[in-house]
Amino acid sequence: MQLVVGRIGKPHGVRGEVTVEVRTDEPEARFAPGSVLRTEPGAVPPPAPANGPGVPFRVPAELTIEESRFHQGRMLVAFDGILDRDTAEGLRGTLLVVDSADVEPPEDPEEFHDHQLVGLAVVTPAGERLGEVARIDHAPSSDLLVLRRPEGRTALIPFVRAIVPEVDLAGGRVIVDPPAGLLDL
Numbered sequence: 001m002q003l004v005v006g007r008i009g010k011p012h013g014v015r016g017e018v019t020v021e022v023r024t025d026e027p028e029a030r031f032a033p034g035s036v037l038r039t040e041p042g043a044v045p046p047p048a049p050a051n052g053p054g055v056p057f058r059v060p061a062e063l064t065i066e067e068s069r070f071h072q073g074r075m076l077v078a079f080d081g082i083l084d085r086d087t088a089e090g091l092r093g094t095l096l097v098v099d100s101a102d103v104e105p106p107e108d109p110e111e112f113h114d115h116q117l118v119g120l121a122v123v124t125p126a127g128e129r130l131g132e133v134a135r136i137d138h139a140p141s142s143d144l145l146v147l148r149r150p151e152g153r154t155a156l157i158p159f160v161r162a163i164v165p166e167v168d169l170a171g172g173r174v175i176v177d178p179p180a181g182l183l184d185l
Helices: 085-089
Strands: 002-012 019-024 036-039 050-052 062-072 074-079 095-099 121-123 127-140 143-148 155-156 166-170 173-175
Touching: 002 036, 002 085, 036 173, 127 155
Parallel strands: 121 173
Antiparallel strands: 002 019, 002 095, 019 074, 036 062, 036 095, 062 074, 121 127, 127 143, 143 155, 166 173
16 A cells, blocks of 8 residues: 655755655655655646657656755755756656555554554444544544445544544454444534
């Protein structure tokens, strides 16, 4: 499974640097010089300049980090071979991904990567099946489990210990003790 670690934004300056919207808890490790990131297949940036007369720009399948730094709260990244602003503009909107098999599991037993939770069965403490985890939404106040209900609709469950007392990865389930009415919203 491919995990998104960043999204390339607008160019910064004239030497090919770009802003990156970071989507990882470990930006210093993921964007370290020499790291190779895959680009999301199918990510279609806006029209880009040509690489020469009549040659359209194509986003490479992989990009190697040459340099990265934080500047005014934003990550700036220079990639090998991206040497000017026009070429950098061609990367805008491209998603940067890593394979989930290359990601170490968290050391904290109370911490989970999104891909570990998606697809798990959601049950009550009594064992009643409520649905399955469709995705995780990262809201400012807390993370939310997006529950796909058996009848096809979705429900949002705050991912807090009071409501989600147990995550059983080995058993393939998340135990949820929802307050009355939560699943009816």
